[in-house]
Amino acid sequence: MKKILAFAGSNHSKSIHHELIEFTSTLINDVEIQVLDIRSWDIPIYSIDMDNDPVQTPELISKLIQLIGEHDGFIIASPEHNGGTPAFLKNILDWLSRRSKKVFNNKPLFLMSTSPGAKGGANHLNFLIHTLPYQGAEVAAHFSLPSFYDHLKDGIMTEEHLEKLQKNIEEFTNKLKE
Ligand SMILES: Cc1cc2nc3c(=O)[nH]c(=O)nc-3n(C[C@H](O)[C@H](O)[C@H](O)COP(=O)(O)O)c2cc1C
Structure with a gap:
């Protein structure tokens, strides 16, 4: 069975992206899915000086590289901070690179x-779609959920967005089988 590793690029204890990952994982069948909770991961800020040694x-970076190597596909949900990548995720991506x-x-x-907000972090999502291929990712599908608190409540997603998410999951899992 194919294996997926899923995580949210947020260190927020009440992360809505982690919630979105958890919800999405319940919709995926016939695939082994590991939801990795990295919210409490304390990784030093990347520096060239540390890099040279x-x-x-960081042990957690080595662990993540190993986990990525053991899986066949990935789901990453990322917040947008000031139109860009949150420092927490950027730090991890820089270390990985x-x-x-x-790595992917x-x-x-x-x-x-x-x-x-109404834009669902779509600006930043677009940035990741174009930059993560530099790290070897083949972006198979992407999904942005606007106004989170209006559209995902008590484990239920509003119909229109659920349909879109399911379509994207199908595109992604089809790629896994290729
Ligand atoms: C420093 C900071 C900057 C933010 N900038 C944006 C932004 O540019 N666009 C946006 O849609 N939301 C922005 N937000 C709101 C986040 O979408 C919100 O905090 C969300 O809960 C983040 O996801 P998380 O809970 O999974 O960490 C920002 C939040 C913070 C703390």
């Missing part, structure tokens, strides 16, 4: 975003 690779140039190894990636 392999001994200083320095320890494994094409041309495997399919499903990118998601949401936000309490």
Whole structure:
């Protein structure tokens, strides 16, 4: 059975992206899915000085690289901070890029975003769609949920968005089987 690794690029204890990942994982069948909770991961800010000393690779980065290597596809849900990548996720992506140039190894990636606002973090999602291929990701599908608190409540997503999400999940899981 194919294996998916899913995580949210947020260290918010009440992360809506983590909630979106948890919800999405309930819609995926016939695939083994590991939802990784990285909210409490304390990773030092990337620096070239630390980078030059392999001994200083954060243990959690080595762990993440190993997990990525063991999976066939990925789901990442990322918040948008001031129109860009949140420092928490950017730090992880920078570390990954320095320890494994094409860490996602041309495997399919499903990118998601949401936000309490009407744009659902779509601007930043577009940025990730164009930049994560530099790290070896094959962006197979993407989904943005606007106005999170209006559209995902008590484990129920409003019809229109649920249909879109299911279509994107299908596109992503089809790529896994190729
Ligand atoms: C520093 C900061 C900047 C933010 N900038 C944006 C933004 O540019 N666009 C947006 O839609 N929401 C923005 N937000 C609101 C986030 O979408 C909101 O905090 C959301 O809960 C983040 O997802 P999370 O709970 O999974 O961390 C910002 C929040 C913070 C704390």
